Amino acid sequence: MSNNEQIKNPPRMGRMGRGRNFEKPKNFKKAIKRLFKELKIFKVLIIIALLLATLGSILSIIAPDRLSDLTDEISKGLVVKKDNLEILTQNIFGALNEEKIEDILDIDVSEDTILEIMTSEDISESDKEKFREILENAQENDLGNTSNDFSFIEIPKNILNIILKDTYYNGMKISKEDKIEFLMAISNIKDEKSISKKEVDEIPENIQKILLPDITIDNIKISTKDQILVLEELNGISQDISTEELYSKIDKMPENVQKAIKPFMDIDKIKNIALFLAGLYVTSALFTFIQSILMTDVANKFARRLRSRISNKINKLPLKYFDKTTTGDILSRVTNDVDTIAQSMNQSLASLVSSVTLFLGTIIMMFYTNYIMAITAILSSLIGFIFMFLILGKSQKYFIARQKELGKLNGHIEEIYSGLNIVKVYNGKKESDEKFDELNEKVYDANRKSQFLSGLMPPLMNFIGNFGYVAVCIVGAILTMNDIITFGVIVAFITYVRLFTSPLSQIAQAMTSLQSTAAASERVFEFLDEEEMPLQENIKKRLNPSDVKGKIEFENVIFQYENNDKPTIKNFSAVALPGQKIAIVGPTGAGKTTMVNLLMKFYDINSGDIKIDGISTKELTRENIHELFTMVLQDTWLFNGTIKENIIYNQENIKDEDVEKVCKAVGLEHFIKTLPKTYDYLLGDNDSVSSGQKQLITIARAMLQKTPFLILDEATSNVDTRTEEMVQIAMDKLTEGKTSFIIAHRLSTIKNADLILVIKDGNIIEQGNHEELMNQKGFYVDLYNSQFALE
Amino acid sequence: MHLLDLLVHGKSTLINLIPRFYDATSGEILVDGINVKDYTQELLHNKIGYIPQRAVIFSDSVKNNVSYGENGKGKKTDEKIKQAIEVAQAKEFVEKMENGYETQMAEGGTNVSGGQKQRISIARAIARDPEIYIFDDSFSALDYKTNSILRHELKKYTKDATTLIVAQRIGTIMNSDKILVLENGNCVGQGTHKELLKNCEVYKQIALSQLSEEELENE
Helix, strand or coil, rough: HHHHHHHHHHHHHHHHHHHHHHCCCCHHHHHHHHHHHHHHHHHHHHHHHHHHHHHHHHHHHHHHHHHHHHHHHHHHHCCHHHHHHHHHHHHHHCCHHHHHHHHCCCCCCCHHHHHHHHHHCCCCCCCHHHHHHHHHHHHHHHCCCCCCCCCHHHCHHHHHHHHHCCCCCCEEEEEEHHHHHHHHHHCCCCCCCCCHHHHHCCCCCCCCCCCCCCCEEECCCEEEEHHHHHHHCCCCCCCCCCCCHHHHHHHHCCHHHHHCCCCCCCCHHHHHHHHHHHHHHHHHHHHHHHHHHHHHHHHHHHHHHHHHHHHHHHHHHCCCHHHHCCHHHHHHHHHHHHHHHHHHHHHHHHHHHHHHHHHHHHHHHHHHHHHHHHHHHHHHHHHHHHHHHHHHHHHHHHHHHHHHHHHHHHCCCCCHCCCCHHHHHCCHHHHHHHHHHHHHHHHHHHHHHHHHHHHHHHHHHHHHHHHHHHHHHHHHHHHHHHHHHHHHHHHHHHHHHHHHHHHHHHHHHHHHHHCCCCHHHHHHHHHHCCCCCCCCCCCCCCCCCCCCCCCCEEEEECCCCCCCCCCCEEEEEEEEEEEEEEECCCCCCCHHHHHHHHHCCCCCCCCEEEECCCHHHCCCHHHHHHHHHEECCCCCCCEEEHHHHHCCEEECCCCHHHHHHHHHCCCCCHHHHHHCCCHHHCCCCCCCHHHHHHHHHHHHHHCCCCCCCEEECCCCCCCCCCHHHHHHHHHHHHHHHEEEECCCCCCHHCCCCCCCEEEEECCCEEEEHHHHHHHHHCCCHHHHHHHCCCC | CEEEEEEECHHHHHHHHCCCCCCCCCCCCCCCCEEEHHHCCHHHCCCEEEECCCCCCCCCCHHHHHHCCCCCCCCCCCCHHHHHHHHCCCCCHHHHHHCCHEECCHHHHHCCCHHHHHHHHHHHHCCCCEEEEEECCCCCCCCHHHHHHHHHHHHCCCCHHHHHHCCCHHHCCCCCCCCEEEEEEEEEEEECHHHHHHHHHHHHHHHHHHCCCCHHHHH
């Protein structure tokens, strides 16, 4: 129960760190709530950081949309403008339709004209007969609509002269001669689908203009002449013409036509989009950068605050806290846990926010762009993730097993190495080898299985990504062919698939790291919330060390450790007069060290009183009491520093002569003189200073402290008997003029004490000096004789 | 029968040379007349029951801790183990524990006290039936009473064995057949307690530092 025992147990950070990887917070919600409460002072910075993270994500979500536009623009530079080409060809090949021809010819077949022809004497009977036939045919075919077949062509010229007249078409005069010429020209056309330039050329120019009026495509005017030239090129073109052939034909077309239908990249537009995209990405990166700087700053400031709070807290904690907590645990809270909080807070918080934004934003953008594609992308990713979670669920088991087996193996190795002498000399090698092999095999097995499964993850993640790409490409291609989406949308969706899958794993990661943050902060705050020692603000009394005479009274002291069910000290009363040497003896667990702890006010007594010069310790501050005492403990405490520094420790205005004087007094002088740098010799983890000499150094340190009281707690038990003699002499010098308490289980060291208190089970069962106690023939005699027990 | 005790400096080192944790730079150490270097490790170790100052406890049951290792005489019977535990004065507390002899020891034996650890560690040596016991300051955590009972019982049990004890307390070794006094690696005296008090100044100093003159005369 004593403080000393805590020091003896070395912190086992390694083991603890290992176990903690899997630790989950006891109450995640509460822990996170508390964490945010503590983070309140950094509220503004955190909000800015999270806002930036969100903005950065939003910007990167917009990007694919613009990327889609960019792709469309670029693809325009690679593919013939189909639409324009179609308009042009329709215009050209639709030129010679019956209606138009009719409109142009504007044949007069009224009753009067027919009568005039039939009654004309200049026209031969056979011509009249032919005309009649044509008219009848035409009427039969189309109920009066003169159409089809260029039957007019067969109409004798003299009759044509009559039915064709000079007319106006859209204000343009078309003479009878032109019409006849036109009729002649089209009569030569064999196939209206493949009109040659030569054939068109025979058509009078004014009629050409009507047939192929100027058209404007994409603000480019294409004249009749140009159209005739195109017609020449397009002649005989078929559906399955190769791109090369088409391109060579286009190259021969007039320049303005080329401009309208040839692939064309709008460099300015592309430049604009590219610049916009670049700006977007740079801004997004900048936001993320500032965000991460802010978060790092906040996390580390927070960690610094936590560390200094813990450091302050340690000094305020009552000793009883350290009884129930191992040093390793506290150390781990200060170092590991605070580090975990700082690190994972830095990573998880912003990444969680930006991932969620990215995830939701991507879904929204996908549906906004095209819902079929969106469903495709989400479904294909989902299938992959279901696979992934199935595997993860399986592998978790092996990961835990792996950790457990590894712990067992390490435990075994640690055990064997720390007891190597025993293993060797007891011929336990075979046994431990067998156990090692068995554990090693288990670690191998668990490792192999867990790593095999975790090794599946990266290719699986790749597969999910690629599967998404393929699905998006296939569905996208189908939609593009049906003209529902443009090629750019596919490109955008390939980016969306990537944006969509990566935040999911990031969210999962952030959640685990948030869990460990919660667990770590839970422990840190648990420590910070520990009950502190009562405040001493209202204590005004102070004893000056130089004025204290040195009387101590214990009055019916009762004390019980918090987690014990019986009091350790029961109704203890005793008086120590100034300058007396009081020895406390008794078997282990009798409460000797507890007495000292009470005297030093490390613990508060349950009832009774301890008085120094008649003043209750309850009315004095702990610091004041500590000023009055010097302690030399069983475990010598030296720090890394020179001998001189170690002796002067914590005291001011100590001259070198003083140090030399005390060293001489305790018999250290000779030893120090033999050291390389004498008083400046650096004490470290080396063995050149024996435990006895270390004890002498602590006694020298104690000697420098001019206090009225002295406590020696088993100060000689770690020292061999001959050195003990030296230490004993040194201690006798140290106790001169001081009221001293000596705790010892080697009774030879306390025979000269003024008062020996024999404690058993928290009570004084005998008291007096050595002779008196020996004469009582009680417990003390038993204790004393057992030292020399003979067979 | 041969009892040998060593004092002060270099004592642990000397004793470590017997099970060959280290080898002597020069000179010979003979066990049963044969140089320790000429034994196989296994054979040599079968003769030795070594108890270090710091008790080693394995995270296994009390029983397995006591029966640990091989001594070339086959598996140790439960009876033998119980007997060893009894001689080592560990029977009382072991039987009081929740699962008795099957009680699992925590790593490093943190669930028992230092003295209990030491007694289990002594029981382990006893269960081996060695020819030579080596106690390397291994009574330090025992209180005087338990210590003296244990050594009394042990003496009864190990009549034929050689016992080497490294000790600091005169009380522990006063009754040895032979006490070696070492200082700075040299043997500065050997003999019984009484002989040494007369002949060896170093021994006398040590004795006086622990016992008063009257006490010494009384012995």
